[in-house]
Amino acid sequence: MAMRSALYSMIAMALLSGCVPSELSTTKEGSGSAKVSAKAGQETGLAGFYKVNGDCSGRNPGSLKVVTEPAHGTVRIQRFTGNPTYASGHFLAKCNSHKVPQLGLFYKPAPGFVGSDRVVVAAKAAGSDVYGYVTFHIEVAN
16 A cells, blocks of 8 residues: 655645635546556555644644545555654654654556556545635556
């Protein structure tokens, strides 16, 4: 379930950039997208969301809502505790060895499915009323 720091950074930028009304059925300004590879029949982590303080303590990672379900699989959201993955040189990279609260987004293709799928989620930082939208373009291969 290794997830790349670049994906986290891109998603965080998308989540913090948009002004979105309470209607969650349409992608609005402030949207982002990510391409993810998945293996047929296996669950794949699409993204992990976390907030870390300067002292390496964790904060509430916010909330996620699925706006568009995948056509060829299922998606689930789960809270868990794990290590952040800041890139070397990032001022919070020192915190990568500390466990913090996280919110994970996971995708599992339908049995036998190979091809392209898509999931759209709306994410909101704790204490905010602004949603950012992220579209995940998923390529499922054997």
